[in-house]
Amino acid sequence: MSEEPDKTDERMEGLLRRWGAEEAAEHAPQAALPPPRRAAGPGAGLRYAAVAAGALLVGLLVATLVNRPGQPVGLSTRPADDEIANLNADLTKAQRDLAGLRAKLTALEADLQAERLRLQTDLAEMRNDRDRHKAAATAAAAREKALKRTLEGQQARLAALAAAEKQLARAKLDLAAAGKALTQAQAQRHASGRKLAAAAVELARIGKSYKQALTVSTALEGEVTALKARREATLADLQRAYLARATADERGIRARQVAGQSCRIVERAAEVRSLATSKLARQAVDRLEVVLIRLELLNVDDTEAVMAFAALVRSVRPAETVDEALAAGGEVTKVRAWLLEARLILTGAGRVG
Amino acid sequence: MSEDDRHLVWRHKAGDNSAFEELHARHGRRVTAYLLRSGFTRPEADDLCQEVFLRAFKSLGSFDADRGSLGTWLGAIARNVARRQWRRRARPEGFDGELAEETFAADNPRAAPEVREELQAVRDCVAALPAELGRIVRLRYIDARTTRGIAEVTDTPEATVRARLAEAKGMVERCLRGKGVLE
Numbered sequence: 001m002s003e004e005p006d007k008t009d010e011r012m013e014g015l016l017r018r019w020g021a022e023e024a025a026e027h028a029p030q031a032a033l034p035p036p037r038r039a040a041g042p043g044a045g046l047r048y049a050a051v052a053a054g055a056l057l058v059g060l061l062v063a064t065l066v067n068r069p070g071q072p073v074g075l076s077t078r079p080a081d082d083e084i085a086n087l088n089a090d091l092t093k094a095q096r097d098l099a100g101l102r103a104k105l106t107a108l109e110a111d112l113q114a115e116r117l118r119l120q121t122d123l124a125e126m127r128n129d130r131d132r133h134k135a136a137a138t139a140a141a142a143r144e145k146a147l148k149r150t151l152e153g154q155q156a157r158l159a160a161l162a163a164a165e166k167q168l169a170r171a172k173l174d175l176a177a178a179g180k181a182l183t184q185a186q187a188q189r190h191a192s193g194r195k196l197a198a199a200a201v202e203l204a205r206i207g208k209s210y211k212q213a214l215t216v217s218t219a220l221e222g223e224v225t226a227l228k229a230r231r232e233a234t235l236a237d238l239q240r241a242y243l244a245r246a247t248a249d250e251r252g253i254r255a256r257q258v259a260g261q262s263c264r265i266v267e268r269a270a271e272v273r274s275l276a277t278s279k280l281a282r283q284a285v286d287r288l289e290v291v292l293i294r295l296e297l298l299n300v301d302d303t304e305a306v307m308a309f310a311a312l313v314r315s316v317r318p319a320e321t322v323d324e325a326l327a328a329g330g331e332v333t334k335v336r337a338w339l340l341e342a343r344l345i346l347t348g349a350g351r352v353g
Numbered sequence: 354m355s356e357d358d359r360h361l362v363w364r365h366k367a368g369d370n371s372a373f374e375e376l377h378a379r380h381g382r383r384v385t386a387y388l389l390r391s392g393f394t395r396p397e398a399d400d401l402c403q404e405v406f407l408r409a410f411k412s413l414g415s416f417d418a419d420r421g422s423l424g425t426w427l428g429a430i431a432r433n434v435a436r437r438q439w440r441r442r443a444r445p446e447g448f449d450g451e452l453a454e455e456t457f458a459a460d461n462p463r464a465a466p467e468v469r470e471e472l473q474a475v476r477d478c479v480a481a482l483p484a485e486l487g488r489i490v491r492l493r494y495i496d497a498r499t500t501r502g503i504a505e506v507t508d509t510p511e512a513t514v515r516a517r518l519a520e521a522k523g524m525v526e527r528c529l530r531g532k533g534v535l536e
Binding site: 032 | 374377381383389395398402406455456471472475476479495496497526529534
């Protein structure tokens with residue numbers, strides 16, 4: 001509903017504005033043409049010439065009428081006929097002068113026309129010259145542009161050649177260095193070949209020696225194994241003999257207890273310790289003495305105590321301890337005998353239970 | 354652009370000096386109207402109009418009739434001349450620049466009969482207004498004055514001018530409805 005009045009208002013306003021503009025344009029005063037325009041047309045010169053010539057004619061006529069030679073000024077002092085005759089004569093003369101002036105004016109107009117044509121011709125020639133010069137200048141600019149492009153291309157090629165020359169020089173230097181390196185590498189290769197040949201001979205010799213050593217080692221290993229077996233058998237026999245001191249009903253821990261007491265092994269420990277020279281032997285005596293004292297004091301009927309003792313023996317590992325101390329060597333006979341006896345008594349005691 | 358203008362421009366370019374005089378006769382009043390509606394005095398408008406046509410004469414050779422009407426082209430020259438003048442002194446107050454610009458916006462009414470009829474109807478309706486209201490409408494839409502400009506000319510408060518202008522427009526609207534111009 002509200003849009004309709006708005007549209008009407010807009011249309012009203014538009015009509016009034018359009019009407020106002022048209023009214024203003026229609027009733028505005030017409031301004032004069034600018035002055036340069038009025039004098040600028042090609043016909044203006046001729047119009048001025050015609051006006052000047054007319055003014056000249058009127059001036060001459062007036063001068064002729066007013067200032068006739070020998071006649072006093074004023075028309076009322078002469079008889080009418082003479083006056084008329086004189087006036088006719090003056091008129092004829094003025095008409096002749098007018099005709100002469102018209103002829104001059106025609107000649108002037110012709111000259112003016114000719115001058116205008118000449119000027120137009122000159123102007124056309126000048127325009128042609130200007131166009132020719134413009135075309136020549138354009139062609140020269142195009143040539144200069146092309147030459148500039150060519151020059152730029154040649155300069156670019158020269159720069160590329162210089163760069164290529166530098167690369168070539170660098171490549172030559174690299175080649176010389178590579179030749180030297182190749183010579184050195186060849187010398188090194190020859191030296192390496194010689195070393196390789198010598199190394200191959202040495203390797204063959206070592207291989208031969210290794211085979212021989214392997215043969216000897218295999219033989220020795222067999223002997224060692226046999227010796228170990230024999231030693232173990234001896235030790236077992238010795239232990240059996242050592243522990244056989246006990247009575248027939250005394251076996252196991254009890255037999256070992258009796259064997260230790262019978263050979264007073266605990267009592268001899270102090271002397272043996274003082275005789276031992278190596279640290280390893282002293283340590284072995286200390287550890288074994290502790291185990292032997294526990295054995296001596298052990299109640300063999302107390303199963304729990306027997307089990308604890310067996311655990312102690314396993315932790316001390318008497319056989320290994322004695323073997324290590326003896327292997328170090330350098331101990332006197334009393335020490336070696338004590339260690340061996342302790343080994344015989346305690347070996348196998350850890351298996352109880 | 355009308356064929357007449359196009360033909361006159363062609364004649365001018367061909368060396369016919371009377372063609373420019375005809376162009377001046379056709380568009381001179383509109384240029385003067387624009388300058389007057391922009392707030393210039395009559396002598397100023399005459400001088401500036403001469404300057405506009407002097408410039409137009411100098412550059413009419415380069416005018417391209419296919420790119421716009423001669424009226425629009427002259428309007429652009431007139432605007433530049435007016436702006437240059439306003440740089441020298443302050444722009445006159447009391448005139449509506451937007452209305453002044455519309456002096457060149459309208460096409461030639463002679464080319465559109467229906468528009469001519471509508472404008473004649475407006476002319477009749479404004480003429481039928483009471484004298485005081487008619488004066489205010491003319492000051493507003495022909496002279497392109499603002500409300501304040503009208504108030505100064507008529508020595509009336511602006512609020513009164515606004516009220517009378519609204520009253521006048523209402524009467525014109527009723528009149529135009531009566532003539533069938535407005536629905």
